Amino acid sequence: MFRTCDITGLKVDLKGQSLIRINAVLAVITLLIAVVGAILLIFTRWEEVHLLSQVWYYRILTLHGINALIFWIVFFEIAGLYFGSTVVLNARMVLPKVGWLAFALMVAGFLLVDWNIMTGQADVLMTSYVPLRASPNFYLGIILFAVGALVATSLFFVNIYYAKKEGKVGKTLPLFTYGLFVAAVIAVITLTTGAIVYIPTYLWALGLLGSVDPSWYRLVWWGLGHSSQQINVAAMISIWYLVSRLAVGGTSINEKVSRGAFVLYILFICIASAHHLLVDPAVNPAWKIWNTGYAMYLAVLASMIHAFAVPSTIESAQRRNGFTNGLFDWLKNSPWGNPAFSSVIIAIVGFGFLGGITGVIFGMEQTNIIVHNTIGITGHFKGTVVLGTSLTFMGITYYLIPLIFRRKIVAFKLAQWQPWMFGIGISLISIGMMSLGFLGVPRRHYDTTFAGGPFTNEFNPLTGLLWIVTVLGGVLAFLGALSWILIVVFSVFFGPKVKGPEDMQLAIVAEAPAVHLKGKYEAPGTLIFALVFMATFVIFFYLNWKWLSVIWEIK
């Protein structure tokens, strides 16, 4: 059963729509758990307050990590995969019942995991490195969730296959769905790796298997733990292209280049999981360099290509829409009042400057020595996963509320502020934590004064100030995330119904006219930004290696 959307003209399969809705709802619930955890954690790590007890600190840390990094993001991605394989293609949800089965497995997994954590049967943190042991049901919960997600991902391929067979897709997929296809391929690799590592661990926890090798566990676990973040990258960038199209009518200035970059992700991005093992025994430098370097940084090259391709998509469209003056007139006249657009711009800048630069430098074989397991690492992934992926997902939701849930966005003024609150808040956390990391402050640590230990420790007094920056960022980001959750919940359940195009608060702009632009360059403003980015990278590169060069010699 289809309805025809009176705003976009797309045909929406109602069975697919319910699945998109229910997965999105679970995404919001799990995000709420993660966000409440986050604010408790930040006021515990700030030792002026030291809110939670040590046991509850590690317990909530486990809860926060799994709900933020796995549940929220994967539930949202499944909603996105169904959206990209049905609505965008005017295609049907081929096996809705299997979709509900997948959903049931994921919910069962989510409940089992969170229950085990909250009842104190899994104080092992998200990574659950063996031989730390949790109750078997914790591992079972993760397996159920991963299997459910794997089933849901296969439905994406089934939908695409039938869409193609039934003539809904021409020679190739739209770029948005193409990017999601890449995300889905990476998801299959990732989730299968998850099953490979958690099944023996589950058997070990049940007492059926003697032991699980800790080095093997770390190697395979990161095939899940890191590669799952690469699903996010592909999904997030797909959304960047989608929002460029919706908000300013932009299309990639060269589809071949954008698609080629996505292919590089499939080929090379998963091996980068190795950068979690750079200071581990049992793996040699050649293995470390090849893998942490994404095979000569070909996956980083892909990200840098998108870093130009997405803003240039916006710039080129804006110029063709008539904003041709100077280098940055197009940016000034962008739809800043559209919260999806501002979310994406903040996400691009944050992902690149905070997450991307540190990701490459922290992940080099030798410089990893001066950051591994410091809170700088946490600061890095606040830049990538939170500022990049989570904010992008929040942004696209402002389109999904009217188009999929058919409701108007309540408190629209707040919605326009929300990306800035969240974006600036997370940026402050990220910068604060990375600076603390350089001063040696460990991550996942209850008390850096080491009270009760044989010695005490005093950090550089600057850490006091940096913690204040981090906490301020935390409060701002908490308010930003909470605003988003409240806006979504109130809009979806109590918002006025969308009756037609006149109720759209976010514009869907027609494709920019195909006028030929004057001048040698298609996107000169973007090129300037890209060069500023490169200069920043070089400066950080120099500082890190300089720092490394003055510590003890190591052979």
Next chain:
Amino acid sequence: MSLHAPAEGWYSKKVASDEKWWVALAATVCLITFFWMVIWHVYGKQNPGHQTYKIKEAEFMQLSEAFNKKHQIGEENGIPVVAPPSNGDVFLTAQMWRWSSIPVLVKNEWYTFHLSSADVCHGFSVQPINMNFMVLPGYDYVLRFKPNAAGDYKMFCNEFCGIGHQTMIGKIIVVETQEEIQNLKLTQPKNP
């Protein structure tokens, strides 16, 4: 277009000159970054080795206890202070939630550390120089260090190792010369 299939001829469309230059620059930086790690192995001075032995936890603890017995020169807060010879081995066990000894090292001398764990994964984090390595049970991780400044260094565990993780801190003492070791003010162990 991101919502519809691309327009006819998308595959043969010429790449704009600014995009072409950017991709070329990015690819160059990627290659430099990659080979930088290789070059650092030749010219740089911080390149962790990869010598590793599989070993039973109990066996490693015996080695580390024998090492303590042989080189102990005192005690601090119940932890043996040990002075290994330069160029010698240092066996250090991480255990919930303590380090097995306080090594005394001489500046500008090489030492071969053997890091392993008696129970779960730990982290070996030397502060304030901020040097971090992993310590895994069942693996003897062999790393050679040459300290370049005298002073007291703290040794954190920075991998979560259970609820007492936040109390796991140790110490490494680095002195200017071999003679200074005799002048260290140390408590003598009660049962030598």
